[in-house]
Amino acid sequence: MTLRGAGPLVLGAISLSAIVVMARMARHRAMGRHVPGGVLIADATGYDRLTGLLLGWLFRSIAADIASQASPGAKVLEVGCGPGYLSIRLARDNGLDVTGIDLDPAMIERARAKAEHLSTGQTRMPRFTVGNAAAMTFDDASFDLVVSTLSMHHWSDRPSGLAEITRVLRPGGTALIWDLKAGAVPFHRHAPDPVAQVHGSALRLVSVTPWRWPWPFAFLQRLELTPA
Numbered sequence: 182m183t184l185r186g187a188g189p190l191v192l193g194a195i196s197l198s199a200i201v202v203m204a205r206m207a208r209h210r211a212m213g214r215h216v217p218g219g220v221l222i223a224d225a226t227g228y229d230r231l232t233g234l235l236l237g238w239l240f241r242s243i244a245a246d247i248a249s250q251a252s253p254g255a256k257v258l259e260v261g262c263g264p265g266y267l268s269i270r271l272a273r274d275n276g277l278d279v280t281g282i283d284l285d286p287a288m289i290e291r292a293r294a295k296a297e298h299l300s301t302g303q304t305r306m307p308r309f310t311v312g313n314a315a316a317m318t319f320d321d322a323s324f325d326l327v328v329s330t331l332s333m334h335h336w337s338d339r340p341s342g343l344a345e346i347t348r349v350l351r352p353g354g355t356a357l358i359w360d361l362k363a364g365a366v367p368f369h370r371h372a373p374d375p376v377a378q379v380h381g382s383a384l385r386l387v388s389v390t391p392w393r394w395p396w397p398f399a400f401l402q403r404l405e406l407t408p409a
């Protein structure tokens with residue numbers, strides 16, 4: 182096998198290791214801290230380092246997909262942005278006007294520090310603010326696009342979160358949510374089915390697409406939604 186041919190295998194092995202490490206953390210309850218509004222990652226620093234090392238290619242593929250849907254300078258909200266990798270890519274590399282919110286002040290602190298560290302003065306960077314998906318402070322119809330990765334299963338009030346996404350999206354706007362496939366991930370078998378959550382909300386499901394992660398598996402799915 183050539184080095185080039187081995188690339189996907191190496192990527193797959195690394196990704197699978199990431200899943201195993203994260204699943205182990207979850208199993209040992211190192212990962213979840215229940216607070217009003219949702220479940221926080223117990224160790225924001227560890228999560229930041231791990232995702233920085235292992236999930237770059239996932240965020241790259243997701244950012245490319247989001248950018249292909251967004252018009253130049255579009256206003257984008259990322260809900261549950263964690264340490265900020267996706268928001269920073271969308272603002273810095275794609276020129277989008279991005280706001281990231283997360284329930285966890287420790288995650289927002291890390292996201293802000295990262296944005297400040299990576300900023301050259303000329304690069305566009307996101308704004309990061311502490312906030313709850315279920316009770317946002319933004320005006321009605323203030324975003325063209327709302328995105329979220331690996332976060333919805335952490336929200337304690339998902340119906341209110343989806344109602345808030347509907348409220349802050351402009352008419353004709355789009356929400357793109359990547360979350361775990363129900364029952365697919367070891368130690369996350371309790372995670373609710375994201376598709377089932379959408380039924381009964383004011384969002385219309387445009388499409389559900391399996392998302393390759395970790396290679397060669399598809400533990401994630403991408404939901405495309407629009408206000409009904």
Ligand SMILES: C[S@@+](CC[C@H](N)C(=O)[O-])C[C@H]1O[C@@H](n2cnc3c(N)ncnc32)[C@H](O)[C@@H]1O
Pocket residue numbers: 218219220221222232260261262263264282283284285288312313314315329330331332335336337
């Ligand atoms: C598994 S992490 C995902 C972080 C990031 N999106 C990523 O893909 O790496 C889940 C995130 O959702 C956040 N979260 C949990 N409940 C939330 C809520 N109600 N509103 C906003 N963020 C929330 C957590 O603090 C955590 O940062």
